[in-house]
Amino acid sequence: MISLSSVSNGALSCNITKSCTGTKVLGISDLTNAHAEIFSFNNYPYSICCKDTLGYPIDNQDTGKYISFLKLSSKTDAHVEQSSSNDYNFNAHISSPFYEIKCNYAQSCNGYDTCLVSISGATDAHISVCDYYPINICCTTQCASIETNCIDGLDNDCDGLKDCADSDCDGSIAGTARAQDTNLPIESVDVSTKKDLTVMKSSTTNQQGVYSINQINCGNYTLTTSHTDYAPSFKSAQVLPNQQLTADFSLVLGTSCEADCTFIADNIVHACKPVKLVVAVCG
Numbered sequence: 657m658i659s660l661s662s663v664s665n666g667a668l669s670c671n672i673t674k675s676c677t678g679t680k681v682l683g684i685s686d687l688t689n690a691h692a693e694i695f696s697f698n699n700y701p702y703s704i705c706c707k708d709t710l711g712y713p714i715d716n717q718d719t720g721k722y723i724s725f726l727k728l729s730s731k732t733d734a735h736v737e738q739s740s741s742n743d744y745n746f747n748a749h750i751s752s753p754f755y756e757i758k759c760n761y762a763q764s765c766n767g768y769d770t771c772l773v774s775i776s777g778a779t780d781a782h783i784s785v786c787d788y789y790p791i792n793i794c795c796t797t798q799c800a801s802i803e804t805n806c807i808d809g810l811d812n813d814c815d816g817l818k819d820c821a822d823s824d825c826d827g828s829i830a831g832t833a834r835a836q837d838t839n840l841p842i843e844s845v846d847v848s849t850k851k852d853l854t855v856m857k858s859s860t861t862n863q864q865g866v867y868s869i870n871q872i873n874c875g876n877y878t879l880t881t882s883h884t885d886y887a888p889s890f891k892s893a894q895v896l897p898n899q900q901l902t903a904d905f906s907l908v909l910g911t912s913c914e915a916d917c918t919f920i921a922d923n924i925v926h927a928c929k930p931v932k933l934v935v936a937v938c939g
């Protein structure tokens with residue numbers, strides 16, 4: 657395999673190769689002084705082969721976010737021109753469904769992710785490996801400014817945090833705690849969000865019995881309540897990206913009597929079925 661890429665600082669990486677394991681964006685007849693053909697033809701031994709080192713898909717279509725980096729005089733055996741020229745009709749594209757790809761014609765690809773090839777002129781040009789001709793085709797990816805999709809398994813803004821782990825996807829939880837018997841709001845109830853056994857965030861109800869937990873990673877949690885006078889309660893909660901989940905609680909007094917006449921908040925394991933001939937009085 658021949659691999660002749662020059663610069664690759666960022667996520668986009670293109671090589672000229674005989675065996676492309678990424679996305680072929682152009683076929684070329686030789687390493688220097690070459691003609692070109694569109695990606696879907698297979699007359700030539702070499703491909704300009706591009707991939708994203710972070711794992712984002714790279715494509716050669718004019719869909720999603722795409723750019724034409726060259727125009728060809730025909731589908732195969734073609735001369736090429738810069739995409740701003742208007743003599744040729746067949747565009748060679750590089751595209752991504754996620755982020756912008758920018759390409760420029762420059763003497764040096766310093767500061768760009770990668771160099772694709774060099775061309776001999778603005779139009780009616782031949783193709784060679786990078787830095788052979790004075791005009792290099794330099795391309796780079798531009799990450800989104802925020803996590804634009806919270807369920808795609810990709811780190812859209814390239815900050816190292818993907819989907820729910822990125823605070824751009826945070827949701828929130830809010831609700832009310834009320835007494836089950838009177839339906840009156842309960843103040844000073846501690847509401848905690850737990851992942852496994854770890855408390856992630858908590859909040860306390862106000863005089864109106866209202867609590868709110870802002871800016872919490874989307875995902876699944878267990879919500880627990882605690883209050884000196886009321887029995888603890890639990891609830892499963894799924895916080896969706898950028899949405900507020902409502903979770904209300906109806907709390908039972910810790911001194912309330914269970915069916916088996918133990919207190920609801922005590923440490924006694926309550927019987928599943930009444931034990932026969934047990935007679936007891938609560939109080």
Ligand SMILES: [Ca+2]
Nearest residue numbers: 803815822824
């Ligand atoms: Ca982010």
Ligand SMILES: [Ca+2]
Nearest residue numbers: 805810812819
């Ligand atoms: Ca994402």
Ligand SMILES: [Ca+2]
Nearest residue numbers: 813815817822
């Ligand atoms: Ca991110």
